[in-house]
Amino acid sequence: MIGRVHSLRANIVLGFFVFFALSILLRLGALQLRGHRDFSEQARRNRAYGVEIPPRRGEIVDRRGNVLATSEEVQSLYAVPDEISDPGRLAARLAPVLALEESFVESRLRGPGRFRWVKRHLDGTEVEAVRALGLEGIGFRAEMKRIYPKGRLLTQALGLTDLDGRGLDGLELQFDRQLRGRPGWRLSELDGRRARRELIWHRRHDIEPVDGSALVLTIDEVVQDIAEEELDRVFREYRAGWATLIVMEIGTGDILALANRPTLDPNFSRLPEDHRRNRAVTDTFEPGSTFKIFPAAVALEKGVVDLDTEIYCEEGFYRGPGFTLRDHRPFGDLTFLEVITRSSNIGMAKVGLKIGEQELYRRLSAFSLGEKTGVHLPGEAPGLLRSPREWSRLSLSRITMGHEVSVTPLGLLTAFAALGNDGRIVRPRIVDRIESPDGVELYRFPRQQAGQPVSPAIARRMRYLLARVTEDGGTGRRAAVPGLQVAGKTGTSQKYPLSERKHIASFVGMFPASAPRFAILVVVDEPGPEYYGGVVAAPVFRRVAERMVGQLEIHQPLGLVTRETEETASTAPRM
Amino acid sequence: MTIDTRHSLAALLVLVALLVGVGLLLVYSSSLVHAGENRADPYFLLRRQAIWAGAGLAAFIFAFRLDYHRWRRFSLPLLFGGLVLLLLLYIPGVGRSAGGARRWISLGGFTFQPSEIVKYILVIYLADFLSRRQDRLADFRAVFVPALAVIGLFSLLVLVQPDMGSALSIVLVGLLMLFVSGARLGHLLALGLAALPAVAGMVLKAGYRRQRILSFLDPWRDPQGSGFQIIQSFIALGSGGWRGVGLGAGRQKLYYLPAATTDFIYSVLGEELGFLGTSSVLLLFLGVLICGYLIASSTPDLYGRLLTLGVTFMLSLQAFVNMAVVCGLLPTKGLPLPFISYGGSNLIVSLLVVGIIGNVASHRGRECLYRDRKIACEGYRPLKPLMNPWRLK
Known part of the structure; x- marks a missing residue:
């Protein structure tokens, strides 16, 4: 066997490559044809982004137009437990900034799940501090917070709302339907970056919220x-x-x-x-x-x-x-x-x-x-x-x-x-x-x-x-x-x-x-x-x-x- | 009907042209959003790839017209050149790192990967070396050890960049050339056994390699971490189904897929053109392999035959490994898909070596000329055509 290319050996190599190609073909079939439905669904779920846009709750004003209750946009912190690999470490960094118990924060971060509140209605300095940490697996969502600018004035009659802006008591409860307004919503897709951004050109629905009505009281x-x-x-x-x-x-x-x-x-x-x-x-x-x-x-x-x-x-x-x-x-x-x-x-x-x-x-x-x-x-x-x-x-x-x-x-x-x-x-x-x-x-x-x-x-x-x-x-x-x-x-x-x-x-x-x-x-x-x-x-x-x-x-x-x-x-x- | 080398060559050129065309489409599709966002020019990568395709065409013509025996004369200088390129990586200001790997050389604003070139330099050198010592091919000390030393040196230099994929393909193609040229099976087997512990140790030592192996075995073990890449690739392929979501309409390239324009461009193809797209490209590469093999089989001189086989094996190995990685049959390697992935070094060098194959093919029957021209072809002895499974001439 001197001085020439072995036909048999060359054929073996060729066969090896053909076998390689065939196994790839089979694998592609399994992934693309058999797995099509599952993977499409998984892709859709990964990208899907639906968000409710909160309406502004109606104001409550006195007979002269002085504002007794109003709403302002605040940021709330949520976690995506599925994207958090080390809840313990993340909690250790977040807890002091949020002034919460570390064990509590950790319990919010631990999976499985795609969405969980960590802390609602953060104040401005907390938002800045959390952003500065630059952590992954958490995000902010805008919410409306009820504010009573006059403090203790008319407290019981005005009543109050829960964190989701539903009236719990007083006028807030009695006129909840009128004050609440109708939330808007948006269906869209997100890209795959860690700091996920909306793919605006894939936005399918974008309904503006309808703000709530205002109450004018007889109160002076x-x-x-x-x-x-x-x-x-x-x-x-x-x-x-x-x-x-x-x-x-x-x-x-x-x-x-x-x-x-x-x-x-x-x-x-x-x-x-x-x-x-x-x-x-x-x-x-x-x-x-x-x-x-x-x-x-x-x-x-x-x-x-x-x-x-x-x-x-x-x-x-x-x-x-x-x-x-x-x-x-x-x-x-x-x-x-x-x-x-x-x-x-x-x-x-x-x-x-x-x-x-x-x-x-x-x-x-x-x-x-x-x-x-x-x-x-x-x-x-x-x-x-x-x-x-x-x-x-x-x-x-x-x-x-x-x-x-x-x-x-x-x-x-x-x-x-x-x-x-x-x-x-x-x-x-x-x-x-x-x-x-x-x-x-x-x-x-x-x-x-x-x-x-x-x-x-x-x-x-x-x-x-x-x-x-x-x-x-x-x-x-x-x-x-x-x-x-x-x-x-x-x-x-x-x-x-x-x-x-x-x-x-x-x-x-x-x-x-x-x-x-x-x-x-x-x-x-x-x-x-x-x-x-x-x-x-x-x-x-x-x-x-x-x-x-x-x-x-x-x-x-x-x-x-x-x-x-x-x-x-x-x-x-x-x- | 008989198929002679001219047909094989024509088929090869058509296949390669198709692959380059598909590559340009996919590079554009997979890069337009990213380039549009980051460079305010969605055509940025396409334009560069097109320029490189042009340069590749020039390289192809050059190699196609250059008598392939001339490469022989330069096989040793080329080898040293390759060595120098690999060492240049360690000169500050010339070598460039990215993503923790030192793989690029930057010369006058032009960056390229020496390992892409070195792979084929080694093929040329081995073809020359083995054909020069064709009388002693089974000789352990005269052929096996020196060949192995060169293969080992180069793969080691590439490995430390680190570029595991290129290193492995150098070793594998080198050994395949030894194998088909007639090295003793016993030697090869002994080598394999000896290398096993070293390879295993290497894999386990580097943390990221172990991660890759583990995530290859079970990507869903850590879907957000090490398994993320391969799962995203599965999702891209799976979303494609039979016919794909349409060219340009893929979503996984929008920052879900890692290296969507290079190592995972095949996933983009799978999502956008579906199983029909992926299997077509697979068949195109299989066609390239077969054309190369047919050309080699009807090349009567050993140098030409080994050269053609080596180049064909190298191209095919890279292509199939890349595809296998993308669909989870092999752990992540970091090998581009020849002709298709974005990247100048890869495209230009791939087209150049196709030119070499073309030159080999177009020389059939005119071997006698070389002796007269006194081009290194000592020990020339016409060979019988290789047996081929298709009984093609």
Whole structure:
């Protein structure tokens, strides 16, 4: 075998190459023909990129256009666990930057999966810091974060949203559908780089989001601010359990301010349940003497008494038919007017006996005291006014002094405001209208009347009566505003189980008395050491009214409510 | 019908022209997005590849017209030239590294890979060496040891670049030339046994090689890491199906495939033109192999025959290894696909050696001239045609 190329060997080599080529051909067949479906699917999944584009949630503004709730775009950090080879090391680098537990971060990074949140709503410095690390397998996605620029203002009524922007409470919950808007979405493909970029020319769908509608409230930020401050003051000063203050415009039912304590700034804290409760509408309480207004109006309307009717108040201890009563101090003979201004339980009980059970119940019901007001806030509780069938022998006397009934603060104020509106009840409103994001009015909430429990003449007479409560000698004298006639009623109720220490102090009032424009209710739970409504709640009314007068340029109208004006039952047009 | 060398040559030239054409299309398709984004010119790579194809054509014509026996005279200087090129890589300013490998020489703004040239220099040298010692081809000390020393030296120099793929192809083609020229089987077997531990040690020592082997055995062990490349290649091939997604419409080249314009250009072909595309190119290369073999078989002088076989084996080996890597039959090597992958050294040298084969083919029957021209062809003895499986003349 010398001097020539071996034919056999050359053929073996040739055969080896042909065999090589054939095995490649077979392999190609397996991959390309048999594996076609699987690999195509895998390719599609690798590239597929679908993202929801969040809409901007509608703003909530006050009646002047001040922004109370808005949304801003923030970045949220997510992980692609499938692309992370060493979760432990990545977590060790990420955790300190995000101020999270390393073990928690690691649990978020560990596979399998294509998407998992690591931390939502990062602030600007965190985003910068994470970007600076230049890590792989994580990414940012834009989200909308709810911002409450006024902090603690109107917290409970506004409510709050969860991280995904769904309303959880308050107006955010009640009007979630309107506020939310509709998300846009995009279907597209990504390239294979580590920092994956969209292949824009392969974008198949690109639907713009529709931003949510805006709520325009009846709330007036100026008044709300006053309310928050003054309520805060009384809440702290008397170490109260909770407190509520509502300011309502008479005639329209517009709620100008609605404040609750305790409260927190929703931007920075997870609100505990206790701080989220909008007690002004969700909680009922026994109003005590403030409630006497209604049986008093009923008595006048029915004509069983007039202002001068003398009532013997049994020197502070009365053994009635089936019940005994005490007054906070002994009284002898009092006129009906004095019974109210001095808040005699015994006097009121006697008046109640004169009215009779059925009549009292029927006429109190006309004040809608046992119903919901229908305000557009979630979780509103109805009041409780039982029918005489369920009454005990005690009930009549208890109800005339504001026990055995319960009302929400808003329900009480709504019924009370009727006296400033010629006896007509107007349903409270907190939302004036819904506007599209570009300010076009979509819906305006109408002003609704809900019956007339008393005649205009009696309403005026009641205002005179209540104006006297805030004058010298009345329990509500601390509510008097210099230079402005106000009308109102104090209340101090013991809480059940009856105890000497636990009280609810309240004051409900309106001003100016002769042509009322605003009604205010102050409720303070378990104040201490002082607990009388006239001492704890009345001054809050005064300060709020005073400051509103200063801010809103409210003038004392010509002429006060006097014995004469109300007796002549003037029909002069109201302002 | 008989097929003589002229037919083989014509077929070879058509096949190669087709391959170069497919290569230009694929280089453009696989590079246009990247070049468009990074150089603001989607034609950038295509233009350069076209220029190199032109240079390759010139090289082909040069080699086609140059009597192939002339290469013999220069086989030793060429060998030393190749050695110098490989050593030049280590001169700062001339040698260029990229991706952790020192494979490129930069001269006056022109970079090329010496290993691409050296492969064929070795083929030329071995063809000359073996035909000069054709009387002692089975002689261990006169032929086997010196040949092995040269093969070993060159493959080692290429290996340390590191360029495992080229080194292995040098060794493999060198041994194939020894094998077909008549080296003792015992010698070859002994060598293989002796080399086994060394090769195994080398593979296990270099971490990235071990990674490659492991990810070759099971790419899904680490789909985001070492298995990523081959899985992306599978996905590209598999997405193609029978007919592919259409030329230019492939997505895997958009940064999913590694080295989409060079080592994995066959995957791009598979995605865009499907099984029909891949099998056609495979058949084209098989055709090149067969044409080369037929030409060699009817070349009566040993030098020409060994030269043609060596060159044909080298081209085919690179092509088939590249395809096998792309479809996961072999671990990742870093070998380009001849005629098709983007890269000047590869294209120009491949076309040049096709020219050499062409020259061999066109000399059939005129061997007697060489003696008169006193071109190195001592010991000339006409050979019988190789037996071929197709019974073709």
